[in-house]
Amino acid sequence: MSPARTRLLDYLERRGYLNTPAVRAAMDSVDRAAFVPERQKYAAWDDTPLPIGRGQTISAPHMVVMMLEELQPRPGQRLLEVGAGCGYHAAVAAAMVAPDGEVHTVERIPQLVKLARANLAAVANVTVHHADGSLGLPKLAPFDRIMVTCGAPRLPGPLREQLAMQGRIVVPVGGRTLQELLVIERDGDDWREARQSGVAFVPLIGKHGYKD
Numbered sequence: 001m002s003p004a005r006t007r008l009l010d011y012l013e014r015r016g017y018l019n020t021p022a023v024r025a026a027m028d029s030v031d032r033a034a035f036v037p038e039r040q041k042y043a044a045w046d047d048t049p050l051p052i053g054r055g056q057t058i059s060a061p062h063m064v065v066m067m068l069e070e071l072q073p074r075p076g077q078r079l080l081e082v083g084a085g086c087g088y089h090a091a092v093a094a095a096m097v098a099p100d101g102e103v104h105t106v107e108r109i110p111q112l113v114k115l116a117r118a119n120l121a122a123v124a125n126v127t128v129h130h131a132d133g134s135l136g137l138p139k140l141a142p143f144d145r146i147m148v149t150c151g152a153p154r155l156p157g158p159l160r161e162q163l164a165m166q167g168r169i170v171v172p173v174g175g176r177t178l179q180e181l182l183v184i185e186r187d188g189d190d191w192r193e194a195r196q197s198g199v200a201f202v203p204l205i206g207k208h209g210y211k212d
Contacts, residue, residue, distance in 0.1 A: 004045035005032075007063055011047065017062045023069055026095040032061065035088035035119050052086045054109050056202055057091045059149060063199065064089055070183045070196075073097050073145050080140075080162065081105040081151035081203065082133035082171075087116035087126070093147070094126045101125060104140055105131035134206030136162045143167065151179040151201040156208035160184075176203040176210060187194060 009027055012018035018027070033044035036058055040050045049057040066091075073079055073096040080091050084107035094103045103126045107113045113130040120126045129137060133148070134156045141162035147161070148171035155171055162170055167186045171177035181196040203210045 004047070008045045008047060012062055012065055017065045017069070019069055019191070022096055023065055026068070026092045027061070029095045030088065030091045032058075032088060035086045035091070039077075042140055052112070052115070054111055056085055056109065056112060058086050058088050063201075064092060066181070066196075066199075067149070067170050068092065068096065070169055070181065071145050071147050073101070073136055077099045077144035078140075078142075079145040079147070080137060080143040080159075081147050081149060082159070083107065083202075084116040084208045085112060085149065086127050087119040087128070089147070089149055090116070090126050090128075091120060091123055093145075093158070094120075094123050096208075097145075098125055099138075101128070103105060104129060104137055105169075106131050106137060132206040134158070134204055135206035138162060145169075146171075148172065148204065150204040150209070151176065151199075151202065152204040152209050155182060155184065156204075156206075158208060170200045172199050187197075 033041050036044050036050050047061050049060045077097045084105040090103050090105040106129045116128045136158045142164040144164045144167050146169040151172040169184040171182050173182045181199045181201050183194045185192045205212045
């Protein structure tokens with residue numbers, strides 16, 4: 001592992017974002033530099049979002065960590081991601097559900113579908129789907145974990161319907177530029193939610209998101 005990666009993870013621990021060994025091990029196992037454009041590789045281990053084309057970004061590492069700490073993926077689980085982007089977030093999540101779990105990630109932009117598939121070609125337990133992510137993947141539901149890596153006006157109804165009985169969803173909800181991080185836990189018919197303010201994601205575009 002590179003010294004830059006170690007420095008970043010140590011920094012995220014000091015700042016209180018990174019708290020569990022499972023999340024640290026997953027972040028440790030994935031080379032973020034392999035997922036960013038060539039001209040951005042010098043900043044791969046900076047704690048900042050970076051452009052990946054088509055108006056989209058790879059999330060800042062602290063935001064990836066923050067979402068995974070809330071989501072708590074576990075080995076063997078089935079995980080749905082809405083917003084594949086370049087594939088980085090899915091790769092880290094895949095490390096957490098390995099060896100027997102699987103990640104299904106949905107992307108609406110054809111160029112990014114192609115990019116994510118290329119970047120994730122060596123990750124056996126990830127499948128990239130070209131679809132409207134706000135609809136989820138009903139034919140593959142239910143999912144133990146659902147994470148949305150773009151800001152929605154509200155929790156898309158199809159995603160709620162596709163959550164397993166003991167599942168958890170993490171989704172940014174609010175405006176097109178600033179949101180709260182909504183964390184929903186399902187225990188059978190009992191639903192619990194918590195919110196954290198001050199997150200910023202590109203908007204979720206789709207039937208149950210914003211219009212393009």
